[in-house]
Amino acid sequence: MIKVAFKRILNFMPYVAAYFLALGLAALAFAFFGENVLFKDGAFSMVKVACYIPQDNELNSAGFSLIANMNSIENTVSFVEYDSPDEVREAVDDEDVVAGLIIPEGFASGIFSGVNPELEVVFKSADTFDEQVVKDIMLVLANDLGVGQACTQTVYSFCDQVDVPYDQTMELADTVRVDELGYALDRMSLFSYESVDSISTYTLTQKIAGAVLVYVFLLSVFVFAYFCKGSNPAFIARAKLSGISPAIFFITEALSVMIMMYVAFALITVGLHFTKIGISLMALVRMLPIIAIIAFIVTGVSYLFRSPVSAAYISFAAFTVMMYLAGGLLPIEFLPRFLQEGSVYNPFKYLIAFTLEAMFS
Amino acid sequence: MVNIEKVSCKYKKTVLTDVNITAERGQCIGLLGLNGSGKSTLLSAISGIKKPAAGKIYIEGKTGFVTQENALIDELSAYDNILMWTSMKKEEILKALQGPELSILKVSDFINVKVRNMSGGMKKRLALASVIITGPDVLLMDEPLAALDIPAKNDILKFIDAFKAKGGIVFIASHEAEVFDHCDKIYHLKDGKCVLVDKTRSVSEIIND
Numbered sequence: 268m269i270k271v272a273f274k275r276i277l278n279f280m281p282y283v284a285a286y287f288l289a290l291g292l293a294a295l296a297f298a299f300f301g302e303n304v305l306f307k308d309g310a311f312s313m314v315k316v317a318c319y320i321p322q323d324n325e326l327n328s329a330g331f332s333l334i335a336n337m338n339s340i341e342n343t344v345s346f347v348e349y350d351s352p353d354e355v356r357e358a359v360d361d362e363d364v365v366a367g368l369i370i371p372e373g374f375a376s377g378i379f380s381g382v383n384p385e386l387e388v389v390f391k392s393a394d395t396f397d398e399q400v401v402k403d404i405m406l407v408l409a410n411d412l413g414v415g416q417a418c419t420q421t422v423y424s425f426c427d428q429v430d431v432p433y434d435q436t437m438e439l440a441d442t443v444r445v446d447e448l449g450y451a452l453d454r455m456s457l458f459s460y461e462s463v464d465s466i467s468t469y470t471l472t473q474k475i476a477g478a479v480l481v482y483v484f485l486l487s488v489f490v491f492a493y494f495c496k497g498s499n500p501a502f503i504a505r506a507k508l509s510g511i512s513p514a515i516f517f518i519t520e521a522l523s524v525m526i527m528m529y530v531a532f533a534l535i536t537v538g539l540h541f542t543k544i545g546i547s548l549m550a551l552v553r554m555l556p557i558i559a560i561i562a563f564i565v566t567g568v569s570y571l572f573r574s575p576v577s578a579a580y581i582s583f584a585a586f587t588v589m590m591y592l593a594g595g596l597l598p599i600e601f602l603p604r605f606l607q608e609g610s611v612y613n614p615f616k617y618l619i620a621f622t623l624e625a626m627f628s
Numbered sequence: 629m630v631n632i633e634k635v636s637c638k639y640k641k642t643v644l645t646d647v648n649i650t651a652e653r654g655q656c657i658g659l660l661g662l663n664g665s666g667k668s669t670l671l672s673a674i675s676g677i678k679k680p681a682a683g684k685i686y687i688e689g690k691t692g693f694v695t696q697e698n699a700l701i702d703e704l705s706a707y708d709n710i711l712m713w714t715s716m717k718k719e720e721i722l723k724a725l726q727g728p729e730l731s732i733l734k735v736s737d738f739i740n741v742k743v744r745n746m747s748g749g750m751k752k753r754l755a756l757a758s759v760i761i762t763g764p765d766v767l768l769m770d771e772p773l774a775a776l777d778i779p780a781k782n783d784i785l786k787f788i789d790a791f792k793a794k795g796g797i798v799f800i801a802s803h804e805a806e807v808f809d810h811c812d813k814i815y816h817l818k819d820g821k822c823v824l825v826d827k828t829r830s831v832s833e834i835i836n837d
Contacts, residue, residue, distance in 0.1 A: 271704065271712040278703035278742075501699040504677045508693055509713045509762065 268511070272523050279494050280527060286490040287483070287531040294479040295539070315345045317355040317367040317389075324375035331370065352387070359389045362604060366390050476539070476546075477623040478595035481615070484528060484561045485590070488582040491527075491565050492575035495520050499573070517566065525562035532558055536626075546626050553625035557618065589615045629653060630766055630797055632674065635683030639669040647683070647822040649815060651766075651797045656788060658808045659801040660825075660834055661817030667801035668696065670822070671768045674799060689765025696770040698755040702744040706735055709743060710758045724761050729790045732783055733757050749780030756784065766797045773804045785810055805831040 320327050335346055347364060349355045355367035367389035371377075377384040496502040497517055506516045532554060539546045547553075572578035590596050592606060593615035599607055610616050632649040644666040651657050659667045672678040674685060675693040700709050710721055725736045733753040743751060752772065759767070769788075773781045781804075788798055788810050800807055808814055808831055816825045816834050825834050 268712060271708050274708050275701060275704060496699075496701070499697065499699070501695040501697040504672070504675065504693055504695055505699040505713060505759075507677055508675060508691065 268519065272519055275494070276523050276526055280530070282490050282493070283487070283527045283531060286487060287535070290483045290486070291531075291535060294476075294483050297475060297479055315347055315364040317349050317358040317364040318346050319349050319352050319355045319367075319369045321370055321372045321374065323372055326375035327370050356389055365604075473545075473627050474623065477626055478590070478593075478619050480532075480535070480626075481557075481561070481619050481622050482586065482590050482595055484532075484558070485565065485586045486583060487528065488565050488568050488586075489579040491524050492569040492572070492578040494524065494527075495566050495569035497566070497570040498578075517570065521563045521566040524566050525559050528558050528562050528565075529555070547628070550626045554622070557621055557625055560618065586615075589613060593619060595619050629686075629688045630674070630799075631684075631686040633684045633686070635670075635673060635685060636681045637666065637669050637673045637678065638681050639666075639672070639678065643820045644670060644817065644822060645820050649813075649822070651799070651813070653795045653797060654792050655812040656792055656798040656800065656810055658811035658814040658827075659799065659817060659822075660803075660808065660814055660831060661801075662835065665817040666820070666822075667817055668770050670817070671770055671799060671801055674766075675768050687766055690763065691766045691768060692759040692762060692764030693768045694756050694759050694770065694772060696774065698751045700743045700751060700755060700758075703742065705740050705742050706746075706750075706754050707739045709754060710735075710761055713758060714762055716761070721761065725757060729787060729794060730757055730760055732787045732790055733760075734783065747777075749776050752776055752780060753783065756787065760791075764796070766799070767791060769798065769800045769802075771802055772800060773802060773807060781806070803831075 318331070320331050322328075335344075346368075347358070349358060352369045352371075355369050358364045359367045367387075369387035369389065371384045371387065374384050374386070497513065497520060503513055503516070506513065533551055536546050536548065536550050536554075540548055568582045569575070569578050572581065587596070592602070593599075593610055593613040594602065594607075595615060599610060599616075602610070630649070630651040632647055635647040636645045637643075637647070641664070647670060649657060659670060661667050669678065671693065673680045674687070675691050676685075676687075677693070701712065704712070707718070707721065711718075714721070716724070722736065722739070724730060725733075725739070733756060735753055735757040738746065738750055738754075741750070743754070746754070756769075756772070772784055776784070785806065788800070791798060792810075800811065802808070808827065811827065814825050814827045814834070815822050816837070818837075825837075
């Protein structure tokens with residue numbers, strides 16, 4: 268039976284190769300260019316932040332919009348303006364938003380008068396990755412807002428002292444705002460995703476490559492469902508009458524699937540080792556247990572359904588949802604908060620984590 | 629010999645009760661009935677794949693089961709499909725295929741052809757040969773002539789006669805009238821009962837009973 272199993276593997280490999288070639292190329296393209304799609308300007312706002320801007324001084328709105336329109340903040344934080352500080356606090360409490368920024372009444376005028384009112388940054392908790400990012404952004408935003416407004420106030424005050432006419436004061440203030448904008452724009456890279464991502468172990472490209480690889484291997488049910496015969500009563504009957512238990516039959520087929528997957532993975536690894544994804548060649552050894560787990564999952568799923576077509580489509584739907592909830596198809600930070608918390612119970616999350624560890628550490 | 633005593637079987641909606649059949653060496657037993665009457669369930673119980681809910685099945689010797697759906701691997705050749713279920717060597721397999729009974733099935737003619745390139749008749753011949761090569765004393769066949777051309781049907785019927793002549797026992801579940809000409813006893817499965825019928829009556833008469 269072992270000899271025949273190897274013959275089956277050799278005869279079936281062209282189908283496996285065709286599958287991995289087709290989906291592998293698509294996955295590779297996604298891994299290389301996915302970051303550009305995911306982080307394209309305005310494509311996503313990672314989190315919502317509530318804000319309250321008092322209308323007692325136009326400088327409050329001007330200063331706030333200056334900072335909020337920084338590219339990196341615009342693409343990371345979606346601001347929702349509320350009518351009162353209490354509404355902001357309530358929104359944070361209800362978890363409608365991740366954080367709140369409250370600019371107190373008299374903030375702009377108070378800066379120069381020596382009262383020095385403080386901005387209020389509200390968090391319910393900051394224990395997740397996205398909240399930490401927002402917390403950092405908010406603190407710098409608050410700092411910049413204060414600095415920006417103080418600069419503008421200084422210009423007005425200086426013009427008053429040197430007795431410059433009002434219209435020239437406005438002209439001068441506008442010039443300072445333009446300079447200030449340049450200052451802020453120079454700091455855009457502070458919040459670019461590279462900086463955010465640098466605190467994690469893997470680059471975004473690596474994360475996408477690892478997750479997509481797991482996804483492509485799981486979806487190989489599409490091809491392996493035709494290889495596995497354990498759902499066919501005729502084969503089970505034949506195996507039993509030949510003295511082969513269903514368990515042995517399953518293990519033989521799962522190991523055959525594993526061998527075919529491993530050959531495909533070895534080719535992928537050698538190919539990607541020389542690209543910017545940079546899979547470690549040690550992955551050839553470290554990925555063995557992960558490929559074994561996936562092979563047994565794929566064989567098990569193939570055994571559940573009598574028809575290979577049913578196995579393929581149902582596993583496609585199930586694995587896609589599972590991978591999405593595990594943060595495998597989009598960064599987990601893009602998921603709603605309750606789904607992020609639920610992902611700790613998703614086994615695919617750990618499968619992806621182990622894969623990243625095996626491939627890139 | 630095969631002795632089935634007061635056997636009851638249940639599978640999905642099919643229920644068979646109080647089945648009593650005795651088959652001696654060299655006999656062919658026909659199981660006739662409509663779809664869902666329990667023919668395949670009874671064959672599974674005789675083969676030992678499914679356990680009967682009640683009663684006893686005594687079988688002298690080894691059973692071989694040719695299921696309605698062929699247990700063949702498409703990407704393998706006829707030879708490899710036979711090899712999959714036996715520990716025999718290539719020479720032994722080729723020699724066995726040219727023996728007096730198996731040569732009727734003419735599997736040697738397409739021994740290196742992959743299953744995906746075979747006709748329905750070739751597949752059925754191969755499925756039967758791969759079971760027979762393991763040396764069963766009792767052969768169970770579920771719809772062996774379904775969707776076969778005339779030469780394939782004739783060869784399989786000829787094989788059944790040869791297997792009986794060698795002292796083997798055959799159980800056949802079928803709808804095809806021509807099968808029952810080769811049977812020594814015919815049982816009609818209807819409404820959960822298995823009744824011995826007069827083999828001189830035509831199949832349509834029995835079914836419409």
